[in-house]
Structure formats: C-alpha cells, structure tokens
Amino acid sequence: MNLITDWPLSLAAWERSKASLSGGVSTGLRASMPPHPLSFERGQGSQLFDIDGNRYTDYVLGWGPVFLGHSHPEVVQAVAEQLPRGQTFGSGHALEYEVAERIVEFVPGAERVLWSNTGTEADQSAFRLARAFTGRQRILKFAGHYHGWQDNMLVSYRGAGATQHPEPGAGTRGQSSAAMSDVRVARFNDLESVRVLLENKAEDIAAVVLEPLLANSGVLVPEPGFLEGLRDLCTRTGTVLIFDEVITGFRLAMGGAAEYFRVTPDLTVMAKSIAAGFSLAAIAGRADIIDQVNAGVVHAGTYNGNPIVLSAAKATLDYLARERPHATLAGRAQRLASGMSDALAAAGIRGHAHAVGPIAQLALGIDRLSDFEQYLQADWAAYDELIVALLRRGQFVLPGGRWYLSTAHTEADIDQTIAAFTDALHDLALSPGSVESTTSSAAAER
Ligand SMILES: Cc1ncc(COP(=O)(O)O)c(C=O)c1O
Incomplete structure (x- = not known):
C-alpha cells in the first residue's frame, strides 16, 4: 500500500486562502479537519481527487448531500x-x-x-x-x-x-x-x-x-x-x-x-x-x-x-x-461496520462500529454506543489520529465517526476500505497515548 506522506499543495492553498477567506475554508468544521483542510479539484462517483494528485474513496460526501456520488x-x-x-x-x-x-x-x-x-x-x-x-x-x-x-x-x-x-x-x-x-x-x-x-x-x-x-x-x-x-x-x-x-x-x-x-x-x-x-x-x-x-x-x-x-x-x-438502492446500500454499510469491528478486535483496539441504513458509525475508546453520553465519552483525539492514518491510505472520512455511503460506493470500494482501515490501525496502535488497548471490544462481542 503506497502511503501518502504529506499534502504540500493543499497546505499551501490553505495558507494562501486564509489570507483572504477567514479560516481558509467555508465553515469552521471544515477548518478543523485534521491534519489541515485538503484542497480538492475533482469528484467522480465515490472518488475524490486532491490538488496534490491523490485519490480518495469519499465517505464525507460533502458532509452528506452527495448521495448519488459525485457528478452523477x-x-x-x-x-x-x-x-x-x-x-x-x-x-x-x-x-x-x-x-x-x-x-x-x-x-x-x-x-x-x-x-x-x-x-x-x-x-x-x-x-x-x-x-x-x-x-x-x-x-x-x-x-x-x-x-x-x-x-x-x-x-x-x-x-x-x-x-x-x-x-x-x-x-x-x-x-x-x-x-x-x-x-x-x-x-x-x-x-x-x-x-x-x-x-x-x-x-x-x-x-x-x-x-x-x-x-x-x-x-x-x-x-x-x-x-x-x-x-x-x-x-x-x-x-x-x-x-x-x-x-x-x-x-x-x-x-x-x-x-x-x-x-x-x-x-x-x-x-x-x-x-x-x-x-x-x-x-x-x-x-x-x-x-x-x-x-x-x-x-x-x-x-x-x-x-x-x-x-x-x-x-x-x-x-x-x-x-431503490436502499437495501443494497444498507448491506454495504453493514459490511463496512462489521469489517471495521473485526479489524479493531484483531488489533486489540477498543472501539465500536455499527450501521443504520447507508450510514456507518465508528468510535474509539468505548465498547458500546447506544446513547449521547457514551458518544461524548469516545476518544475523539484518537479518532483524529485515525482520520489522518486513513487519509494516508486514500480514505476520506468525517470527524465525529459518521461514514456516509453513496449509491456510487461499490463492494470493491468497501473491501478496499476495510483493508486500508485494518492497515491504518497499525499507526494507531504504534502511536503513544492513543486509544487504550483491550481485547474486549464490542466488535468481538458482536
Ligand atoms: C439534522 C440536521 N438538521 C439541520 C441541519 C442544517 O442544515 P444546513 O447545514 O443545510 O443548514 C443539518 C446539517 O448538518 C442536520 O444534520
């Protein structure tokens, strides 16, 4: 797997943008995306292309609206x-x-x-x-x-x-x-x-x-x-x-x-x-x-x-x-969540993943996720590290653990994302002070 190491053109674009556009991108949440906002030049189906020449499978979907994939x-x-x-x-x-x-x-x-x-x-x-x-x-x-x-x-x-x-x-x-x-x-x-x-x-x-x-x-x-x-x-x-x-x-x-x-x-x-x-x-x-x-x-x-x-x-x-893509998409989101759960369990990293319809949710540092208080208790600092580890492997995901699937996401996209996720967990396990390691993850229980 070829890892992306940095994003020099995106970083330069963001620095330039901040001089005229406050925050450098158009919302505060986008400005907070780790490691810094990326600059994209094109989207096609489930894929996004940044100005550094990298390609990503997109689970952000413009924070939700791109439900049919880019440029359907x-x-x-x-x-x-x-x-x-x-x-x-x-x-x-x-x-x-x-x-x-x-x-x-x-x-x-x-x-x-x-x-x-x-x-x-x-x-x-x-x-x-x-x-x-x-x-x-x-x-x-x-x-x-x-x-x-x-x-x-x-x-x-x-x-x-x-x-x-x-x-x-x-x-x-x-x-x-x-x-x-x-x-x-x-x-x-x-x-x-x-x-x-x-x-x-x-x-x-x-x-x-x-x-x-x-x-x-x-x-x-x-x-x-x-x-x-x-x-x-x-x-x-x-x-x-x-x-x-x-x-x-x-x-x-x-x-x-x-x-x-x-x-x-x-x-x-x-x-x-x-x-x-x-x-x-x-x-x-x-x-x-x-x-x-x-x-x-x-x-x-x-x-x-x-x-x-x-x-x-x-x-x-x-x-x-x-x-009528809803049932197929729900199946794909379910498979993505199970794949991530299995990978967490295999890596001994505490975490939880589930899906409802075409939306998956992942959280680190907690075993269960059934109410808002538990959601707040998840380890969102570690999750930000995971976001960067996933970006390096060509996966673009939201802060806060929500993954959107579009009708353009294929079974092959999901397979490739699960493989990238499994690999990304190595970065996390290596990073000191990230998530507490345990073998009793919700993933193992389900
Ligand atoms: C459930 C819900 N309601 C309202 C809004 C606000 O929508 P908009 O960002 O289009 O103003 C959002 C945006 O994320 C949302 O998720």
Whole structure:
C-alpha cells in the first residue's frame, strides 16, 4: 500500500486562502479537519481527487448531500439542460410542483411542500409554522440533536453545555439569550423528560423537533416505543411533531426515517440527499399547518425553488425511485461496520462500529454506543489520529465517526476500505497515548 506522506499543495492553498477567506475554508468544521483542510479539484462517483494528485474513496460526501456520488451523470445532464434555460425566474415554473409531487408521493404525512435552501432555514420555517398553528412559543429539542446553526437551535449539542436540560446549554459565543429562552431541552429516548414539559402548560411548547435517527451524535436509533410515545404525547397535547430528516430523508428509505421507523410526524424537514449536492431544502407535512403561508405566515427566500436545484432534485428522486438502492446500500454499510469491528478486535483496539441504513458509525475508546453520553465519552483525539492514518491510505472520512455511503460506493470500494482501515490501525496502535488497548471490544462481542 503506497502511503501518502504529506499534502504540500493543499497546505499551501490553505495558507494562501486564509489570507483572504477567514479560516481558509467555508465553515469552521471544515477548518478543523485534521491534519489541515485538503484542497480538492475533482469528484467522480465515490472518488475524490486532491490538488496534490491523490485519490480518495469519499465517505464525507460533502458532509452528506452527495448521495448519488459525485457528478452523477443523470444529475449533470438534468442541470446542464436547465442551465441555458434560466437560473431563477422569480415566479412559477413546472419543476416546483413536479418535484413537490414526488415528495408528496413518498414522504409519510406530506400533503404539502415548501421549498427552501438549507436545513437551517427550513427548520426555522417549520418552527414558525408550529408557533402560528398552536399559538404557543417554545420549541422542545433533544440534547445532542443538531438543527442548524441558528441561535435558538445551537444549544445542548457540544461543549460544556452538551447534555444540559431542560434549560438549553449555550453553543457559541455571540449567541442571543432571548432566542435561547424560547427553547427547552429533553433527553433522547427518555419519554418522561418530554412528558413533564409538554404537560406543563406554562412551558408553552409549540413543537417537538428531533432527528428520528440521531445521526449527528452517534447514528443512534430510537428505542422501541419512543417515537410512537412522542407521537402520542404530541397528539394528546396539541403539539406539532417535527422530524428533522435533513440527513435521513430519502436516505434511510424513500420515505426517510418516518417510513423506516413507521411513525408519521406533522412536519418533516429535508435537505441533504434530496438534490445530489445542490442547495435545496424542503418543509413537508400537514396541509392545515403548511397552508398557513397563505394566511399570514411569512415564508420567503430569493433562491427558493430555483430551477437549477430542482432539476438536480428531480433527477435525484427519479433515480432513487427507479433504482431503490436502499437495501443494497444498507448491506454495504453493514459490511463496512462489521469489517471495521473485526479489524479493531484483531488489533486489540477498543472501539465500536455499527450501521443504520447507508450510514456507518465508528468510535474509539468505548465498547458500546447506544446513547449521547457514551458518544461524548469516545476518544475523539484518537479518532483524529485515525482520520489522518486513513487519509494516508486514500480514505476520506468525517470527524465525529459518521461514514456516509453513496449509491456510487461499490463492494470493491468497501473491501478496499476495510483493508486500508485494518492497515491504518497499525499507526494507531504504534502511536503513544492513543486509544487504550483491550481485547474486549464490542466488535468481538458482536
Ligand atoms: C439534522 C440536521 N438538521 C439541520 C441541519 C442544517 O442544515 P444546513 O447545514 O443545510 O443548514 C443539518 C446539517 O448538518 C442536520 O444534520
């Protein structure tokens, strides 16, 4: 295996970029990727190519959206056909409803759709609709769940206040305390922590929002009865139940997590994976809640529903509806997780891997991963070392342990990645002060 030793051109590009672009890349998270952000020139299918001439199998997928792989030919063709016909019209066009019809067809509970551009803003639209519908003010979220970077939602997620509840724990400097006072926090898989807040009228809860599969903090499944219990509590208290399916929409199944776990929310927010890397988000759900946009609830956005992103979405959803890749992809993700578990056990390195649908999760330094607290306890410093060891072997993975598979990832990619992972563990075992070595890994138990 030819190892990449360093990335001189990427490093130089990043240094140059930092002089004009703060952080050198376009988000703080990208800036924090070890050993430093790489600069890419091209993506094709499951492969990425950097400016130093290296090739990687990509499990980052643009942090999620590139679900059909890079530059999928059907998406490229659809966008290329649309581009010369205009970029945005400031009024109606056929793609708006043609793609909305596909969402209504597949997403449980979707009677009506609104277009937006990012998950962050679509979540905020859903909250506004819920407030208008209920006449109540507050949103209830769960510790460890991510719903974008706005002041009200970037709470009880990471850092000192990560597990704080029911008062939200701050997520960033410069945060509005007024926005935070409109939020309450409960614990995932703890119905009682929700019930006490929903049944207390003084708490004034308009909506409960969650990642039905907690993808952002460990790819954690809801315990049996949890989503059903939430559904029941929300129905009984007249609270709007919002599934944030920005990651899971059309990825876990055509109908997302709602189909996968068989629970229907009042509103669903989708973004990543509905438009193959283009910036599109949707709010879908009950007509009586969403149609309030025709009765005084403002839903705005210059770029909403522009034909370029919707042409990409139409091609993406048509491809998924035709090919139905979900079961095959889930099998591949499962094989990747088992391969990584076996390699950890063989190397005597403590760790855990599992997969749900086409998303795998890996963590070092812990034996089990079934709740947010365990996720926080994993050895993320060692994981950063692993990221670099994997990069050297042509594997591009996210911080935080989540691995995304696209429809372009082949069995051969998975085999090659497991071999690279097995080899990368040698670096880790050699590195002093990394993960504690033990033979009793979760991998060995499963
Ligand atoms: C579950 C979830 N909700 C909302 C968001 C915010 O989406 P965006 O980054 O498009 O604003 C994300 C982004 O990662 C997400 O994972």
